[in-house]
Amino acid sequence: MDSYQEHYLIEATELISNLENALLVLEKTPDDKSQVEEVFRIMHTLKGGAGMFGFQKIEELTHYLENIYDLIRDNKLATTAQILDVTLSTVDHLTALLYDAECKEEINKENHARIKNEIDIIVKAIGITEATAERTHSQKEVVSNASALYHIVFKPNKEIFANGTNPLFIVEDLLALGDGRAFARTTRIPPFDKINPEKCFVYWDLLIFTGTPVEEIKDVFIFIEDQCEIAVNKVCAFNIFENNQIDLKLFENPKTFNSYLVEIASRAPKKKTEDHINKKSELSGNTGVVASTDDDLDMGNPKERIKNISSIRVASDKLDDLMNLVSELVTTQAGLSLYSEQNPDRRLEVFSENIEKLTRQLRDTAFSMTLIPINHLFQRFKRLVRDVSLQLNKEIDLVIKGGETELDKTIIEALADPLMHILRNSLDHGLEHEDERISAGKNKTGTVTISAYYSGANVHIQIKDDGKGIDQEKIRAKAIEKGLIGKHDKLNKAEILDLIFAPGLSTAAQITDVSGRGVGMDVVRKNVTNLRGEILVDSEVGKGSVVEIILPLTLSIIDGLLVQLEHTKYVIPLEVVEKCHELNAGELQENINQLVTLDGKQVPFLDLREAFDADKNTAPELTQIIVVHKNHKRVGICVDTIIGEYQAVLKPVGKYYRNQEFISGATILGDGTIALVLDTNKIIEQSIGQKIVAL
Known part of the structure; x- marks a missing residue:
């Protein structure tokens, strides 16, 4: 049962996330009945699983909320801000209850009591009691014209017992939906001497007459979909169990089951066949009967079945x-x-x-x-923007673009906090209040856009707002006050904006709960740098700001260029290599301004022999120059030998190299020796810092 509960926790976490997103959409469109149905469906599924696995506190809260939203979808209650606020608070609490099912932690006890009281206030105001809720559900079943006979094929995998699942409980849950019969099929059972009691060899054909919607029938299988083969199909609209002319014994034999079901279905007017849970089954004729014979235990064409299993869940x-x-x-x-x-x-x-x-x-x-879509991360920010906008009393729209862009899951996990800091700064400092925006000729609603896209072997993530922008003079004045720069230092726009990443620098007029303490942006840069990425800022006063993060697709394996300096080998990421050149060493040694002409253009260069204090007397006559780029900047790196392309498995460096800005990692070569991976971004930055103009 432990593994079964673990599976539920995974599914419930996903359901809670989907519920939060559905509620945020509903808040924007409170009259959208399809969205109300979506919220109700997720709650119902969450409640059913909670009751099955002993999460009574979750079942209790979702039960009352389900009753409230049931009235909303029946047009007996309006979607109010109060209801949505309470529901979103409940969503936060449900996540905590997944790991504290009995609500033993003090903070969870307090939250549970508070939320339950808020729900009780709403429930009493609209007069919901258990009796009226049950009566409402009963009335729906009486007046429903959707009752039908369904044929359900349930074929558990042979290894289903290993996951703590008892298929008989699933059969019982299905039969509880209405009037029905289950027919056990034993054709898969091997000879007695070959039976393994730890494996399941039985499968079932079920016939159920019910008014339960198809989606709720599917919910019975929600936690075991990857452990069995399932098909649900509508047969006809009358109850065969109340018809004396129907011989139920003919269903007990799998050889006559399908043909008899086709005959019964033909007696009723043809109706549109319901969708299957999946495409694992074939239809017999056009009656909606699921084929289930001894000769077809895999439920249809095996090739077609395999093709439609598009994904599996992996830890x-x-x-x-x-x-x-x-x-x-x-x-x-x-x-x-x-x-x-x-x-x-x-x-x-x-x-x-x-x-x-x-x-x-x-x-x-x-x-x-x-790789996973970055939308998994972006969706979390919808709730943040909603809550912060209420806290700051600002109207804010969040626009998400490029959510399908995929990134290494390790990077996405490490990226959550940096993006949170940047987003909070945009909401607090970037976007103006309504009166300021109107007086500036802007829409009263501020907009923050989060976008992601590919560029070569990198992923670019941008957070853009249409706010007041960053005042460069204020940044400069604050940096002088903090002693970060001198009063007479000349900095260009990019260098001034880069000062916002300095520790302790903030131009906020007052400290708020959202931001303004001067901590965060320096940590953001450090975290991004640890991911082998870089962060850029651009802003225009009165129009807004853009913060761009550039990240590699993966942190584990890269294609690199293996080079050598004296007896030491280094790896340069191949994605930044533009071109390789060969020059006489004397030309570089006589160079004063650190510029070399390559293909008719002057390029600044860095001699690794000089940077790493190598013996100049052992330098070869010919020097290899590797031109690397960063955005629109180009710098040449001088080495002794270019060995060739190399797949580098990145490993973290030890304590002796952690403070070396040029080194981003290490890799083990085929002969067992170590090669250091060069951080070309740092090389370019240092070249610029030495007043070398990158062309």
């Missing part, structure tokens, strides 16, 4: 283990390639090349499995 720690194994495989494959080069053998070379190709394919496939 994140398993994906982490997979990526670790793939990383080790990449390192081992590099060793094999090196051995093949050192020991020429045609067959060994072929094997090595094939393994390298397969390793790359496996790496790309495994990597793609760790």
